[in-house]
Amino acid sequence: MACSARKPERPDFSCVLLAGGRSQRMGRDKAFLPFQGGPLWRRQWDLLKSLDPAGIWIAAPPHPAWKECARLDDTVADSGPLGALVSALRAVSTPRVLMLAVDMPNMRADFLRRMIDHGGCTIPATEGHAEPLCAVYPKSALALAEGLLAQRNLSLQHFVAMLRSRGLARTWAVSPSDHHLFHNVNSPADWLPFSSTPASPQPSH
Numbered sequence: 001m002a003c004s005a006r007k008p009e010r011p012d013f014s015c016v017l018l019a020g021g022r023s024q025r026m027g028r029d030k031a032f033l034p035f036q037g038g039p040l041w042r043r044q045w046d047l048l049k050s051l052d053p054a055g056i057w058i059a060a061p062p063h064p065a066w067k068e069c070a071r072l073d074d075t076v077a078d079s080g081p082l083g084a085l086v087s088a089l090r091a092v093s094t095p096r097v098l099m100l101a102v103d104m105p106n107m108r109a110d111f112l113r114r115m116i117d118h119g120g121c122t123i124p125a126t127e128g129h130a131e132p133l134c135a136v137y138p139k140s141a142l143a144l145a146e147g148l149l150a151q152r153n154l155s156l157q158h159f160v161a162m163l164r165s166r167g168l169a170r171t172w173a174v175s176p177s178d179h180h181l182f183h184n185v186n187s188p189a190d191w192l193p194f195s196s197t198p199a200s201p202q203p204s205h
Contacts, residue, residue, distance in 0.1 A: 010054055011052060011053050011054045011094070012054070012094055012095055012096055013053055013054065013094050013095075013096040013097065013098055013116055013136065014053050014054050014055040014056065014057070014088075014092040014093075014094045014096070014097050014098070015048040015049075015051065015053040015055070015056045015057070015097070015098045015099075015100070016056075016057045016058070016059055016072065016084065016085075016088040016097055016098070016099045016100070017041065017044055017045055017048060017056070017057070017058045017059065017060075017100055017102060018059050018060075018081055018084055018099060018100065018101045018102060018133065019031040019041050019044075019058055019059065019060040019066075019102040020059050020060040020061060020074065020084060030102060030103045030185065031060065031102045032065070033185075033191060033194075033195075034195075035105055035194060039065070040102060040103070040105060041058070041060075041065070041066070041102050043105070044100060044102050044104075044107070045058065045066075045069065047100070047107065047108075047109050047112065048098070048100060048112070050109045051098070051109065051112055051113060051116065053094075053098065054092075054093070054094045055070070055092060055093075055094070056069075056070065057069070057070045057071065057072045057088060057091065058070070058071050058072070059071075059072040059074070059084035059087060059088065060072075061073075072084065072087040072088060072091060073087065074087060075087045075090070075149065076149060079149060079154060080154050080156075081099075081101075081132070081133060081154075081156055082145060082148060082149055082154045082155075082156055082159060083149060083154070084099075085097075085099060085137060085145055085156075086142070086145045086146055086149050088137075089137065089139050089141065089142040089145060090142065092139060094139065095138065095139050095140070096116075096120075096121055096136050096137065096138060096139065097136070097137050097138075097139065098112065098115070098116060098135075098136050099132075099133065099134070099135060099136075099137060100112070100133070100134050101133035101134060101184060103184045103185045103186070104133070104134060104181070104182060104183065104184050105183075105185065105194050106180050106181045106182075106183050107134060107181050107182075108181060111178060111181055112134075115134075115135075115136060115172070116136065118136075118172055120136075120138075120169070120170060121136050121137055121138040121141075121163070121168060121169040121170070122135065122136045122169065122170060122171075122172045123135045123136075123160050123163070123164070123169050123170070123171050123172065124171075124172050124174045124182070125171045125172065125173055125174060126174050126179045126182055127179070130156075130157055130160045130161075130171065131174070131182050132156035132157065132159070132160050133156070133184070134181075134182060135160075135169075136169075137163075137169065138163075138168050138169060140168060141159075141163055141168050141169070144159070144162060144163070144166070144168070145159060148162075
């Protein structure tokens with residue numbers, strides 16, 4: 001009798017790339033900053049795609065550059081990352097969503113994989129400070145996020161604190177050697193060290 005191969009289990013997480021910021025301090029759209037041979041958003045998109053999620057979206061306004069990508073509109077205009085997260089939690093069918101900001105050029109796929117494999121819904125923390133723009137959120141937090149959005153309480157730090165108090169997520173202390181992964185670029189001065197970064201392959205595991 002022939003043995004049949006076991007069908008791989010569907011991943012229990014989806015991914016969302018946050019690329020809808022106004023980039024006011026940068027003076028131009030951060031998503032299109034040139035990095036490693038292409039726009040920064042494409043590098044981050046490929047990073048998430050390498051994790052083989054059940055689904056992947058970009059939360060951003062319409063643009064020809066990502067016409068072939070699944071895109072999420074903000075639930076409420078000018079609602080920041082929380083609005084994007086609400087849209088994501090409504091859209092996905094998986095119990096977890098990994099959210100990544102477009103402006104973290106140091107982030108690596110192997111770290112994101114460790115965060116996913118850490119289990120459950122995980123909010124990284126550097127020096128006791130939550131890093132909500134690169135975190136794994138539970139779909140079960142949708143009602144809480146919607147409630148805060150309706151109140152225009154858009155602070156992700158407050159949202160994370162409420163998740164933890166309700167046992168819906170936990171904090172994961174990031175090793176000091178990995179703190180640099182969470183460096184985000186907000187101004188031309190922040191971007192200068194990355195502006196001449198040579199192309200390099202990104203690990204997928």
